[in-house]
Amino acid sequence: MEQRGKEQKDKLVVEFFQTMCAIRRLNWDSLLREVSRREVHFLKTIEQFHCMHPDIPGMYVNDLAEQLGITKSGVSKMLRHLEERGLVERHVDPDNRRNTFVCLTEEGFALGERQRDEHDAFLLRVVDSLGEARYLEILGGVRELTQCMERELERTNESKKTREET
Numbered sequence: 467m468e469q470r471g472k473e474q475k476d477k478l479v480v481e482f483f484q485t486m487c488a489i490r491r492l493n494w495d496s497l498l499r500e501v502s503r504r505e506v507h508f509l510k511t512i513e514q515f516h517c518m519h520p521d522i523p524g525m526y527v528n529d530l531a532e533q534l535g536i537t538k539s540g541v542s543k544m545l546r547h548l549e550e551r552g553l554v555e556r557h558v559d560p561d562n563r564r565n566t567f568v569c570l571t572e573e574g575f576a577l578g579e580r581q582r583d584e585h586d587a588f589l590l591r592v593v594d595s596l597g598e599a600r601y602l603e604i605l606g607g608v609r610e611l612t613q614c615m616e617r618e619l620e621r622t623n624e625s626k627k628t629r630e631e632t
Contacts, residue, residue, distance in 0.1 A: 509548070554574055
């Protein structure tokens with residue numbers, strides 16, 4: 467990198483950040499039907515819990531709040547809204563009546579499936595537009611770039627710790 471001139475370095479950095487900004491500006495919400503991004507996040511979290519723990523009747527509201535990083539009252543407000551729409555159900559834990567767990571209804575699962583179908587169809591249109599080989603090449607490059615950045619961040623953090631310790 468030292469051999470590159472300042473203009474070339476600047477160009478590489480600017481190109482990266484412009485690309486990242488363009489990706490962030492994509493209107494992913496346009497793919498959503500019937501629900502907001504926040505509602506999808508709630509529903510996916512509950513669904514993932516169900517998939518990982520099919521023998522447990524639902525996810526505790528406290529655990530949902532913790533996993534989402536929001537207050538229990540914020541979770542309760544969203545759950546009330548989702549419950550009114552018939553997407554989730556809340557039940558009192560018969561073993562500990564102070565705890566409430568939440569689960570998706572059949573309509574909640576169906577909505578998740580419709581959302582996945584919509585996202586899958588979008589991605590397949592992108593693959594068709596680029597061509598499968600080019601799409602996979604780009605994904606491989608992004609994956610390689612991400613791994614390299616993770617390594618460099620790790621080195622930077624280790625170097626920082628070493629400097630702080632001395």
